[in-house]
Amino acid sequence: MSQSPEPLLADLLSRDTQRVWASACAVIRLDDKAALDELTSHLPDIERRTEHLDLGGALFPNAEHLAQALRVLRAHRDGQCRCQPYPGYLFYNPEKEAEAGRVKILSHTPPDWHMTYSCQCSVCGTNYAVEQGEYHYTWWQWRRA
Ligand SMILES: [Zn+2]
Structure with a gap:
């Protein structure tokens, strides 16, 4: 696009x-x-x-x-991978990022308001643990795994 x-x-x-x-x-x-x-x-x-x-x-x-x-x-x-700024922001939905082909979801805990995804960047292969939580809005905290 x-x-x-x-x-x-x-x-x-x-x-x-x-x-x-x-x-x-x-x-x-x-x-x-x-x-x-x-x-x-x-x-x-x-x-x-x-x-x-x-x-x-x-x-x-x-x-x-x-x-x-x-x-x-x-x-x-700075020529960094697109995934490098993910941990700074709470609104990268791993499902949406996976649909767009930017990450792969390797595994996740049972679907719930609060759950954790294990993701891998499709470009550079960096692994992330993504915690999903809910506080007025749904948020996702990305951390390098
Ligand atoms: Zn990456």
Whole structure:
């Protein structure tokens, strides 16, 4: 899937909190090398324009989505595997990542609100233990195994 990076970049630089938040959430899930290359080339601008922006958030601070988007771009800039920033963020659903072919689920505990997955990155082979939990929202804590 190819995605045009221009609207994402414009939103990230806008200092409009709604647009920055929406774009950050899209960048976190972006799986398009050309688009990531383009966004990464503007990383210093993005970092400068998003600094000290109060993104709000009720149950979960929206600044965490922006922080993760910046981690994703830095990891891409540094040539790291796409999975390297997973442990920094609570919303990578292992089932969705597996559907997209980015990880393999090697095993999991019996399905429940609280359960643990054993996953392996399809690209670099890093193993992760992923704890699923529930606190107002479902979250997943990724840890290198
Ligand atoms: Zn990986």
